[in-house]
Amino acid sequence: xxxxxxxxxxxxxxxxxxxxxxxxxxxxxxxxxxxxxxxxxxxxxxxxxxxxxxxxxxxxxxxxxxxxxxxxxxxxxxxxxxxxxxxxxxxxxxxxxxxxxxxxxxxxxxxxxxxxxxxxxxxxxxxxxxxxxxxxxxxxxxxxxxxxxxxxxxxxxxxxxxxxxxxxxxxxxxxxxxxxxxxxxxxxxxxxxxxxxxxxxxxxxxxxxxxxxxxxxxxxxxxxxxxxxxxxxxxxxxxxxxxxxxxxxxxxxxxxxxxxxxxxxxxxxxxxxxxxxxxxxxxxxxxxxxxxxxxxxxxxxxxxxxxxxxxxxxxxxxxxxxxxxxxxxxxxxxxxxxxxxxxxxxxxxxxxxxxxxxxxxxxxxxxxxxxxxxxxxxxxxxxxxxxxxxxxxxxxxxxxxxxxxxxxxxxxxxxxxxxxxxxxxxxxxxxxxxxxxxxxxxxxxxxxxxxxxxxxxxxxxxxxxxxxxxxx
Ligand code: FAD
Ligand code: NAD
Numbered sequence: 001x002x003x004x005x006x007x008x009x010x011x012x013x014x015x016x017x018x019x020x021x022x023x024x025x026x027x028x029x030x031x032x033x034x035x036x037x038x039x040x041x042x043x044x045x046x047x048x049x050x051x052x053x054x055x056x057x058x059x060x061x062x063x064x065x066x067x068x069x070x071x072x073x074x075x076x077x078x079x080x081x082x083x084x085x086x087x088x089x090x091x092x093x094x095x096x097x098x099x100x101x102x103x104x105x106x107x108x109x110x111x112x113x114x115x116x117x118x119x120x121x122x123x124x125x126x127x128x129x130x131x132x133x134x135x136x137x138x139x140x141x142x143x144x145x146x147x148x149x150x151x152x153x154x155x156x157x158x159x160x161x162x163x164x165x166x167x168x169x170x171x172x173x174x175x176x177x178x179x180x181x182x183x184x185x186x187x188x189x190x191x192x193x194x195x196x197x198x199x200x201x202x203x204x205x206x207x208x209x210x211x212x213x214x215x216x217x218x219x220x221x222x223x224x225x226x227x228x229x230x231x232x233x234x235x236x237x238x239x240x241x242x243x244x245x246x247x248x249x250x251x252x253x254x255x256x257x258x259x260x261x262x263x264x265x266x267x268x269x270x271x272x273x274x275x276x277x278x279x280x281x282x283x284x285x286x287x288x289x290x291x292x293x294x295x296x297x298x299x300x301x302x303x304x305x306x307x308x309x310x311x312x313x314x315x316x317x318x319x320x321x322x323x324x325x326x327x328x329x330x331x332x333x334x335x336x337x338x339x340x341x342x343x344x345x346x347x348x349x350x351x352x353x354x355x356x357x358x359x360x361x362x363x364x365x366x367x368x369x370x371x372x373x374x375x376x377x378x379x380x381x382x383x384x385x386x387x388x389x390x391x392x393x394x395x396x397x398x399x400x401x402x403x404x405x406x407x408x409x410x411x412x413x414x415x416x417x418x419x420x421x422x423x424x425x426x427x428x429x430x431x432x433x434x435x436x437x438x439x440x441x442x443x444x445x446x447x448x449x450x451x452x453x454x455x456x457x458x459x460x461x462x463x464x465x466x467x468x469x470x471x472x
Contacts, residue, residue: 202296
């Protein structure tokens with residue numbers, strides 16, 4: 001296939017290519033001094049997604065559009081040359097410092113005339129002086145048979161819509177069947193696999209919708225609707241202290257959620273799944289018929305990350321992401337940084353980590369810009385000398401400050417552990433923590449427009465209930 005090469009290098013400034021428009025990449029764009037570089041963003045998703053409120057979307061507690069912010073809204077506030085390609089990066093060539101990307105749907109130059117012609121069929125390539133990989137990760141099925149075909153994930157906006165459609169379809173179909181019909185029971189069994197925060201929050205939101213809205217619309221259905229939350233470990237939400245995980249299990253048991261811990265799903269068929277529950281030394285196997293299956297068991301790396309790792313000798317084990325050094329530089333490379341879920345800095349794959357890494361990287365690029373000969377010096381130096389070259393311009397190692405964790409449980413109850421590094425500032429669960437959760441989430445949203453829309457959604461459901469329409 002023909003590869004069109006796009007030139008961004010005629011003004012003498014170094015090119016920084018940023019892959020992705022998620023937590024890491026957009027936080028970097030917001031913070032970087034773009035007047036010193038040509039900034040080129042490549043991502044198939046033309047908006048930033050505020051993932052912490054994604055579990056609220058399938059049932060309409062928060063509208064999907066409220067947590068999406070177009071990339072141009074961030075990019076248009078920047079000085080200098082910023083170009084956005086709505087395209088998927090397919091290959092990184094570290095020996096030639098180039099990126100190949102495909103299916104360019106759109107391209108936006110935010111600082112004047114567009115010098116390129118978008119083309120939807122050909123591959124395109126661009127040269128980088130520095131590359132920031134922020135492509136995130138993708139849901140992990142651990143190779144369990146049937147999950148890809150029959151499971152629903154919750155990672156992106158289209159996933160939320162698919163879950164809503166399937167849930168409403170199950171309820172409507174069941175409503176047409178007589179009580180006691182096994183098919184009706186099956187359709188009204190919603191199984192959520194994974195008791196991490198994604199699974200718990202999604203189950204909690206579904207339970208809220210059933211208790212607060214569906215009860216009034218379809219009163220004959222709600223008593224039969226069952227949400228099964230299956231978790232392989234003995235506890236849910238294992239990133240919290242035991243006191244809070246125990247409290248979470250108690251709150252979940254008081255709702256429409258049937259929590260089963262020490263229960264691992266091993267196989268998924270079209271209409272039922274197989275789960276194994278451990279009790280002491282014994283293991284009980286059970287066939288569970290389901291109407292809808294939501295799969296939330298964590299992440300695995302994307303193919304582009306795996307293929308880059310194969311090209312760099314120091315990256316022999318990429319399961320947890322591209323291994324980075326104390327400056328977030330991909331080990332074995334001189335000019336490729338990795339941030340967020342696609343990187344392995346021995347930190348959890350969270351928005352909080354990606355955001356802090358991006359803020360740090362923005363400072364690194366300011367230091368680099370303060371020494372005009374830096375880029376040339378770096379390209380001539382040996383890989384083993386790279387940390388010393390960084391140190392020579394006063395770049396300090398990345399220091400992560402853990403600010404805690406929050407999770408919504410349903411029934412207007414949340415758990416929170418607010419910290420500043422090792423200092424514990426607040427730890428608790430219940431209604432008050434639910435308000436703390438809301439205030440902190442709103443403050444984390446990256447744009448004023450989105451903050452306003454989320455608050456308006458919460459106000460709207462307090463008066464009028466949720467919008468949970470099929471196909472919308
Ligand atoms: P992402 O935000 O996933 O962004 C990746 C970007 O890369 C996307 O724009 C994608 O389109 C793009 N991309 C993908 N492939 C390519 C390619 N080939 N070329 C170019 N671009 C590509 N964390 C918290 O700290 N708190 C929370 O409350 C929280 N809640 C969550 C709720 C849910 C439902 C989920 C799924 C996650 C949640 N997380 C939370 C985790 C958090 O969302 C991730 O850790 C965070 O998004 C990681 O940021 P990132 O930039 O690495 O990746
Ligand atoms: P996770 O990795 O945190 O949890 C997945 C859970 O699935 C684990 O508890 C695991 O034991 C369980 N599991 C795995 N295989 C299973 C099987 N076959 N059967 C039953 N259970 C199985 O995944 P997540 O919840 O998607 O979160 C991913 C990342 O995003 C984490 O770092 C998390 O902290 C972050 N996140 C944070 C929040 C928040 O802070 N509120 C919300 C969502 C996600």
